[in-house]
Every structure is written in C-alpha cells, then in structure tokens.
Amino acid sequence: MFMGTIAKNFRIDSELSSQANKLLEGLGLSMSQAISMFLRQVVLQQGLPFEVKYPKRSGELLDAIEEAKRLEADPKTKRYTDMNEMWADLDK
Incomplete structure (x- = not known):
C-alpha cells in the first residue's frame, strides 16, 4: 500500500542543524531521511528510542x-x- 508524504516545518538551531547535516552526510543520509528513521523508531518503540535524562557526572x-x-x-x-x-x- 502506497503512503503519501507530507511536508513539515521545524525550527532548529542553525548551528545544531549544520553539525547534524555534516554528520548525516558522512553517513549517506539526508536530514529528512534521518528524521523519518527517528519517527519510525518512535512508532516501533512506542516512545522515544533512547533514554532522556541528564548525563551522570562521572x-x-x-x-x-x-x-x-x-x-x-x-x-x-x-x-x-x-x-x-x-x-x-x-x-x-
């Protein structure tokens, strides 16, 4: 079954976007592909696919x-x- 796509607009800090783009390009991914992967994992995991907390001080x-x-x-x-x-x- 074909599922259509929709356009979404997000506000992201420009420096964060630049850093993420560089990293993702090195992995052969676009920002759009990475966001789609993230959202698929949100659905599969029924929540965020990682733990959200402050890092422990070692x-x-x-x-x-x-x-x-x-x-x-x-x-x-x-x-x-x-x-x-x-x-x-x-x-x-």
Missing part, C-alpha cells in the same frame, strides 16, 4: 583525577622515563 573519573594529583605530589611515587622501564619493574 564520580569515578573525578576521583581518579584527584588521586593522580595526590600521587603526583607524593615524593614516594615511583616515576619512569619510558614504558620499557615500567614494564621491567612490573615484571620483577
């Missing part, structure tokens, strides 16, 4: 950065001039 990453800063300041921290020296020390 506590682990922040903790690792703080630990690295502490270790860097600690004079007892062993330092290596190259990877071979480090691997040789770890193999002992």
Whole structure:
C-alpha cells in the first residue's frame, strides 16, 4: 500500500542543524531521511528510542583525577622515563 508524504516545518538551531547535516552526510543520509528513521523508531518503540535524562557526572573519573594529583605530589611515587622501564619493574 502506497503512503503519501507530507511536508513539515521545524525550527532548529542553525548551528545544531549544520553539525547534524555534516554528520548525516558522512553517513549517506539526508536530514529528512534521518528524521523519518527517528519517527519510525518512535512508532516501533512506542516512545522515544533512547533514554532522556541528564548525563551522570562521572564520580569515578573525578576521583581518579584527584588521586593522580595526590600521587603526583607524593615524593614516594615511583616515576619512569619510558614504558620499557615500567614494564621491567612490573615484571620483577
């Protein structure tokens, strides 16, 4: 069964549109094709095809950065001039 198409107008931030167009062109898709794919997934999933939420702040990453800063300041921290020296020390 043939289904007709309709024209829709959307307001999108110009910078967002430009960035998305560049990415989509690299994938061989037009903006229209990408929006159609998105809407098909909305119908198939009976909702948005992805979770909508604020990204988590990576506590682990922040903790690792703080630990690295502490270790860097600690004079007892062993330092290596190259990877071979480090691997040789770890193999002992």
